[in-house]
Amino acid sequence: MQFVIARGALQKELAFVQGVVERKNTIPVLANILIESAGEDAIRISGTDLDVTIRCDADAEEIKSQGAICVQARKLFDIARLLPDAPVKFRKEENEWVTVECDRSKFRLPGISKETFPELPGFKSTPLKLPASLLKLLIDRTIFAITQEEGRYTLSGAKFELDSKGVKMVTTDGHRLAYVATKEGLSEGGSGELDVLIPRKTLAELTKLTADFEGDISLGADENHVYFQLGSRLLISRMLSGQFPNYEMVMPKNNDQSASFDTTALSQAVRRVALMADDRSHAIRFHLSKEQLLISSQNSEEGEARETLETDFSGEDTDIGFNAQYLQDFLNVVGSEKVAFEFKDGNSQAQLRPVSDDKHEYKYIIMPMRL
Numbered sequence: 001m002q003f004v005i006a007r008g009a010l011q012k013e014l015a016f017v018q019g020v021v022e023r024k025n026t027i028p029v030l031a032n033i034l035i036e037s038a039g040e041d042a043i044r045i046s047g048t049d050l051d052v053t054i055r056c057d058a059d060a061e062e063i064k065s066q067g068a069i070c071v072q073a074r075k076l077f078d079i080a081r082l083l084p085d086a087p088v089k090f091r092k093e094e095n096e097w098v099t100v101e102c103d104r105s106k107f108r109l110p111g112i113s114k115e116t117f118p119e120l121p122g123f124k125s126t127p128l129k130l131p132a133s134l135l136k137l138l139i140d141r142t143i144f145a146i147t148q149e150e151g152r153y154t155l156s157g158a159k160f161e162l163d164s165k166g167v168k169m170v171t172t173d174g175h176r177l178a179y180v181a182t183k184e185g186l187s188e189g190g191s192g193e194l195d196v197l198i199p200r201k202t203l204a205e206l207t208k209l210t211a212d213f214e215g216d217i218s219l220g221a222d223e224n225h226v227y228f229q230l231g232s233r234l235l236i237s238r239m240l241s242g243q244f245p246n247y248e249m250v251m252p253k254n255n256d257q258s259a260s261f262d263t264t265a266l267s268q269a270v271r272r273v274a275l276m277a278d279d280r281s282h283a284i285r286f287h288l289s290k291e292q293l294l295i296s297s298q299n300s301e302e303g304e305a306r307e308t309l310e311t312d313f314s315g316e317d318t319d320i321g322f323n324a325q326y327l328q329d330f331l332n333v334v335g336s337e338k339v340a341f342e343f344k345d346g347n348s349q350a351q352l353r354p355v356s357d358d359k360h361e362y363k364y365i366i367m368p369m370r371l
Contacts, residue, residue: 001036001067001092003043003060007102010088011080013056014073016233017047019205020054021073033076034117035090036068046120047073050238052202053120054209057232061087068114069098076100079107121236126218126229127192128162134182135217136210138169139203141180141362144329146200147173154242157200162219163193170247176326177250177365184359194219196226197240209233250365252351255342259288259313260355263339267331269307273297274324276305283369284324289317297324320346321369327352330364346371 014033022030030049038044038057046055069092079100080088086103093099096111139158147155152174159170168181209230210217218229221239228235273284277297287294293311298304320343331339336354343350352364 001069002064002090003037004062004064004087004089005043005058005060007080007083007085007088009058011077011083013045013058013233014077014080016056016205016209017045017054018073018077019047019208020049020052020201021047022049029112029116029118031072031074032070032112032117033073034068034070034114034120036114037063037066048118048120049201050118051199052205052238053236054205055120055234055236067092070096070112070114070117071098071109075109121225123234123236124220124222124225124227126220126227128194128219129216130162130167130186130219132210132213132215132217132230134167134184136207137360138167138180138182139207139210141333142169142171142178143200143203143207144333145171145173145176145178145364146203149173154197154240154244157197157240158203159195159244159247160198161193161195170244172245172247172250175323175367177247177363178330179247179251179363179365180360182360192220194221194226196221197242197244198226199237199240202226202235202237205235209235250349251363252342252344252349252365255344255348255351257313257315257318257344258340258342259293259311260338260340261293261309261311263331263334263337265309266339267328269295269309270324270327270331273305273307274328276303277324281369282324282326283321283371284327285371286320286322287317288313288315288320290314318343318346319371320350321371322350322366323369326366330366334362334364 017033033047035045041060042057043060044057083102089101091099098109098111100107161168166183170179213230220227226237226239273295276299277284278299284297293309296306330352334354336357338355340353340355349365349367354362
């Protein structure tokens, strides 16, 4: 195989593909990417960790001979990043070695046979459509609440539902839950529905793919995989199996106390007070009284911190403990000037939501901590 490609196009597609490539050397072949010709004037770059596969098509300046090469992803990406802005020539030699030339630079890389590269899942249809910007918003507002614990398999991704009525994404780690739903922006002409569990790694890769993509994503699923098509790029992900918890049960039904805060002021106050919180528990105390919130923390070895904020609260004095990091995660992405804080008492789950967001229903439920 022999072809020439613009350095910018090569670097851009490699950046997407190498993100899914297996870093740990459990299966060495997965550290490689497959580059093959796709028609007369395009090449296709594919990478996989067997759970997530990304396939990108890029225009070539010239394809002298068709074929396929497999080379180490990380090394090729590092090379492409530092090459001068000139056409990059690839040539496959005997024993699977690959020569890469650009201007005055020349590299020789060991490759592997295409036959040893894992067979990629077949591409199924993607009948549903969703604006890329909407999918990115759903992920940004929920991904942080996915569990980091290995054993909690069904919680290690997001529940994603899409039908003619709207789209929603839900994540939880057992201590907090992020829920966002909207009817806005659904594309006309998409048909069918989807109800899948998408792994965290897939969501992280989708965030990168949607970042500079304008337009609609096409998506679909079969028994085991979910497919996302973004222009010339395709992401295929194995779905999580199992039963996602009944999140409706967790939604607070009778949180009759409410206070609203300036988002930036609350975020900065929590961040400052958290400096003195216990390193393991990150516990801070909310003391709500008439028209003010006192946030405090203390650490037997390092000292304590207190800060007050104005609020419109008019109920009874209440103390609630929270993990400061959990609050911060929400405040970093909520994207509204004011947030509402709704609760029943100091021992029940509290709910945070943006005060003015007519397009999206965004709720963040957080369990209190024992003080």
